[in-house]
Amino acid sequence: MQLVSKPFLGQATPTETRPLTTATLDVAGMKCAGCVNAVERQLTQQGGVVSAQVNLITQVAVIQYDPQTVQPESLAQTLTARGFPSQLRAGEAQTLPNWSERRQEEQRQQVQRLITAALLLFFSALGHLDHWGGPRLPVISDIGFHWALATLALFIxxxxxxxxxxxxxxxxxxxxxxxxxxxxxxxxxxxxVALAFPQLNWECFFDEPVMLLGFIFLGRTLEGNARGRAAAALEQLMALQPRVARLVADGQSPEEGGIEIPVELVRVGEWVQVLPGEKIPVDGEIVLGQTTLDESMLTGEGTPVFKTVGAKVAAGTLNLSGAIALRVTQIGSDTALAKIIASVEAAQTRKAPVQKLVDTVAGYFAYGVMALAALTFLFWSQWGTQLWPQVLTSVTHSMPGMDGMTMTSPVLLSLKLAIAVLVVACPCALGLATPTAILVGTSLGAERGILIKGGDVLEQMHLLKTVVFDKTGTLTVGQPKVTDCCPWGLYQPSELLQLAASVEKGSNHPLATALVAEAQKQELPLLAGEHFHTEAGLGVVAQVIWQGSPQRVLLGNQAWLEQHQIRIPQEVEAQGEHLAQGGKTVIYLAVGSEYGGLIAVADQLRPDAAQTVQGLQEMGLEVVLLTGDRPTAARAIAQKLDIEQIYAQVSPSAKAGIVQTLQNSPTTAPVAMVGDGINDAPALAQADVSIALQSGTEIAMETASIILMASQGVAIPLHPVLEAIQLSQATFKKIRQNLFWALSYNSLAIPIAAGVLLPSQGIALSPPLAGGFMALSSVLVVTNSLLLRRHRWTPSR
Known part of the structure; x- marks a missing residue:
């Protein structure tokens, strides 16, 4: 077991950033990764735009800009003028009405495309019945009808x-x-041209543009349907938000009737009634009644949670049993559900590095395809048909309305092959390969209570070699209890506890909570104080009115007292060491310049901590314990969890330094950090992947790239850490499969369309068939991403 107890100092370089604003644009009209690259290029070329992230699936652009230089409304107008209808999104997250409206419009367009495809393919095939042994139909089999059909198809x-x-x-x-x-x-x-100048002896192939458009519309219908299924999880999250709330008067019984109003009109502080079987419309605190809630849609935990007066409840959760009245605490975009939706949307917009590379390549893809099509035409029209004249016979085509069989001319053959090259190439498959998998992966994580803030996080996570855990509140439940109170000198145990709780009464640290809770349990009044100062990872000092006069009271670890030149008796050090060997955290107290006693606090390990650590180790990951606690206490926890590498008695700044050291070693990088407190924020910011528990501080959750959700008052399990890594690995397996297919498809299909097999095998792709293959390629990529929803999790619940 490796134990390091010396403080480790990390260096941070301050950076100056000018104030920027973030805005979200809803962008329509994007069809492929080339469109994504074009939109991003259009945005970043505008003065004042610092960065732009565009998502093909969610049709969203997130921009960072200087409000003194440019306004998002003008950016939306620029995109609209370029063929990408755009508008500024007013709220932080997509609202259910707007989302539903967009989805309904997309579904309407899909139905229109499907009907159009069916009509085009039907009439084109009907005109060719005689080619397949059927009767020759009057009018429909004539060349004039096919010209009219092609003209209508192209221009409508x-x-x-x-x-x-x-x-x-x-x-x-x-x-x-x-x-x-x-x-x-x-x-x-x-x-x-062939129809107007029959002396050229060219054939007419009006059926090919008709069938090509038919296959394109059919493929886009199937692709749109698959993309809609991929985004269904986000729609389900939005559907959790009730549309109405039932207001009641303060103090009114939850069983009595109320007034229903739109949920967006509810205000903080008002009382809302929720009956059994209804969803909670807003975040709030129960003021009357008790019930059990199903919170699985937000936390992934299927067990109903009992709630009574004073308990926090979240919008979107389901009231199972009792009628309750709650006081509204958060509304609109401030609710937990709205933040989850915003987080999922943001995650699907932030790109993985591999996606940025693909989008860049796709941006030039169309140029390359047009160049290849031109070369194909040039080669076959000038040299190919002279080298292999038999190809003109092997692809002879008869057109209804023309007399007999006509020999395909070199120009028409070359043109058909060039057209096939144009339409068989599929930048869509490349563009959809990564965002569809990330969309499904992040949505699947949200369903399990794992909020992943971006595709870049997923990509980094699947490469992890080391996972660093904080101890208090992370590996442990974070609800410690006072077990020993050992005063020194003239102090009584109750006085020692009273002083300690009075100093810590303004803190939300788990140890402070334990001290205050124990003082309240013993009905000890908290003393008045002022000039509170906390040193993260060390302790706190305050002026407390004690026995009628202000006294400086220090509370913290041994280093904190030594820093203030307060000597701890030798026998007390031995006592503290003994308590720490039992896994307890020892807190020392001093009044003025004199040592006053120690308090021991014990915290329980999370029920699944050992299982989670074992699972990570079985995946080949190194697990590290990082704590500000003394080495003896750290060792006691590590032995229970079979963790070999320990860093103890580490200050918050030193935690970041240790993470950086692990990152600098090829055997331990990349590194994930799991924590929950303000003390962990520097290390979370330093880590390649940072994971925070929802019960932690706001700064920890803001810093983290992954947040583990849980019910209020329920200990957050640790196994989602393991599940998040499994999910990232499964997601990137799908991304690799998608990219392999997209690249392989284009590498094979384009040469075949260009006529590589024509001289030896007599095989050439007609433009309609090429269009069909192109559409099928995109559908296969999206469908493969959807298979991620069938991912089997390691049993842990």
Missing amino acids: PGREIILDGARGLWYRMPNMNTLVGLGTLSAYTASC
Whole structure:
């Protein structure tokens, strides 16, 4: 067992940052990763915009900007002018009405696309019945009908694709619509030329742009449906928020009737009635009644929680048994549910490094595809058909309305292959590979009470080699109790406890809470005090009115008293060492310049602490205990958990230094830090991945990149630490699979579409078939990400 007890000093370099503002834009019209790259480029090119993060799935852009230089409204107008209709989001998180409205509009568009695809494919196939041995239908089988069908297809349902593609090309932001638009217009134009000038002996293939558009619309319908399923978890979270609340008068019985009003009109301090079977509409504190709540939708814990007067309740949780009245404490975006929704949305916007790389590549993807299509046309029109003249016969095509079989000309063959290259390439699959998996992964974590703040966190987590745990409030329950009170000199045990509780009455540290709780239990009045000063990781000092006169009272660890030149008797040191060997935390007290006694506080390990540590070690991770407690107490906890590496008696600044040292070693980096208190904030900020418990301080939760949720008053389990790492590994396995498929697909499909197999096998992809494969590629990527929801967790509940 490695034990380090000397303080470790970390160095921090202060940085100056100018004040920036963050805004969220809802951005429509993005079809692929090329669009994402284009939107980000448009935003970052504007003066005053420092950074922009765009998510293809949630259709959101989060920008950091200098409000003195630019306003988000003007940025939204710029994007709208570039073909990406945008608007500023007013609130911190998407609201259920807005989300539902967007989802309904998306579903309406999907139905329209599906109907359009079905009609196009149906009439195109109907006109070719005679090719498949069926009867030749009058009018429908004529070339004039196919020209009219292609014209209507391009300039009615295909108009949006062509205009968007042209706009992207004009602004040097080509996207998937650019490729599809070029392909369909090329096929249509060549067919019109063949129809107008039959002496050229070209064939007409009006069916190809029609079928191509049909497959594109069909594929986008399937893709949109799959993307909607991927975002369903966020929609379910939003649906937890009730739309109405029932106001009652102060002091009114929870069984009596109230007035129903929209939940957004409720104000802090008002009383709200909640009956059995109803959801809690706002965050609040129970003032009348008692009940059990189902909080699984927020915490992931399925066991109902008993609540009585004084208990905190969260919006979205389900009242199971009794009628209650609660006093509203948080409303709107300040509720726990709203913060969870905002956290999940933010997580899906923050990109993993691999996604940034993919989006950058996809931004130039369309240029590369257009260049390959041009080279394909040039090669086959100039040299390919001369080297292998048999290919002109092998791909002979007959068009309804034309007399007999016509030999495909080199120009038309080259054009068809170039069109196939344009439409078979799929930047969408590349663009969807990472964000869909991260969306499902972060949503799945939220369902289990694990709030992951970004895709970058997931990527870093799956590479972890070391997990560092704080002791008090993290490995332990954080609800210590006073076990020993050993005064020195003339003090009585009750006086010692009274002085200690009076000094700590303003603190929310677990040890301070234990002292105050024990004083209240013994009905000891807290003494008046002033000039409170806390030194994190050491102790506290205050002026306390004791026996009619102000006295300086110090309370803390041994180093704290020694720092103030207060000597602790040798026999007391031995007594403190003995108590620490039993796993207790020893707190020393001094009045004035004289030692006054010690108080021992014991905390219980979390029930699943040993199981969690064992699980992490079985995954090959190094587990480290980091505490400000004395070495003896740290060793006692470590032995129970089978932790080998311990750093004890460490100050808060030294904790960050130790984490940094672990990060500097290739055998222990990357490093995760798990903590809950203000003392842990520097180490949490330093770690590659920081995990905080919801019961911890605000600064710890703000610093952390992962927050573990739990019911108010219920000890937060530790096994979600293990589950979060498992989730990250499963998510990035899906990302690797998606990227492998997307890259493999494009690497194989583009050469085949360019005619690589044509001379030897006589195989070439027609533009409609190429479009079908392109659509299928995106659908497969999203569907594979959805399979993440079938991830099997290690049994721990």
